[in-house]
Amino acid sequence: MYSMPDRRRHRGPHPRDEALFAAEMIARLRAALADYCLLxxxxxxxxxxxxxxxxxxxxxQRQRVAVMRCACSDAQAAQRAARRIEVAGVAGGEVDIDGYNLLITLEAALSGGLLLAGRDGCLRDLASIHGTYRRVAETLPAIRLAGVYLSELGPARVRWLLDSPVSNSGRLKTLLGQTAQEHGWPWTVELARSPDGVLARSRAVVATTDSAVLDRCGRWMPLAGAIVQQRVPSAWIIDLSAA
Incomplete structure (x- = not known):
């Protein structure tokens, strides 16, 4: 049996998302999230x-994944809130970015994919890369969007971290580096076998929505959410944390 090649050109919505996350489903999903967080x-x-x-x-299954990605316990919510800083607070400082985490969320936002606002205030997508990253039509616009926004925030140094085991990470590293050089952005791009561990130990402000990292890192900021909410007005966002 031969597998079909991945020819996706966009990081857009799943074909069933309009039905699975229709207006009449939101109350049920919010109730499910509340119960799950309680447990x-x-x-x-x-x-x-x-x-x-x-x-x-x-x-x-896809609705369960949405609930899972939006959830956290009371203790997790409080601990994350205590270490969160607003994006304006990185001026003159250092930022470490969970590369795929940020980029895929921005790609999804630009292509009309579903984004979910969770209990901890983070904005998350439902996409996954399954060990292989494939560039889509929104990749370069997403990089430029992040770059312009970060340049306005004014950090002294930005480091992107990419998962080296993920196929095409080397190509993405080159694209990020070339784009930064063209615009004079103070970026470095590194491949790491486990970016989560690097981010968890980082002394810089971490930009991620990965729950495993958020529960272990020091200061963090909701960069993806800030960019999408301020610069992508057409983004499809559903807040499952609302009462």
Missing amino acids: LSKRYAEGSALKLVGDHFGLI
Whole structure:
């Protein structure tokens, strides 16, 4: 059996997203998120809690992933809030970026993909790269969007971290470096076997929405959400954390 080549040109919505996240579904998804967060706060195992909530509310897999990505326990929410800084606070400082995490969210925003506002205030996409990153039509516009926004914030140094095990990371590193050089942006781009670990130990302000990193890093900022909300007015955003 031969696998079909990935010919996607955009990081847009899943064909069923309009139905799965239609207006009449939002109340159910918000209730599911509230229940799931409650179970996490009571220290239920994530997998069993998600199954319990998903079965109760009749959610299919993609909706369960949405609930999972938006959720955190009370303790996680409080700890993340305590270490969060606003994006304007990086002027003159250093920023470390979770490269794929930021870039794919911006690509999704520019191509009309679904973005979800979670309990911790982060904006997350539902895309995944499954070990291989493929450049899409929105890749370069997303890099430029991030670059212009960061240049206005004025950090002294920006470091992008990419997962070296992900295919095409080397090509993306080259594209990021060339774009930064063309515009005079103070960027470095590094490949790391485990960017999560590097980000968790970083003394710079970390730009990510990865829950595993947010629970381990020092200061962090909601860069993706700030860029999308301020510069992509057409973005499709659903806030599942709203009461």
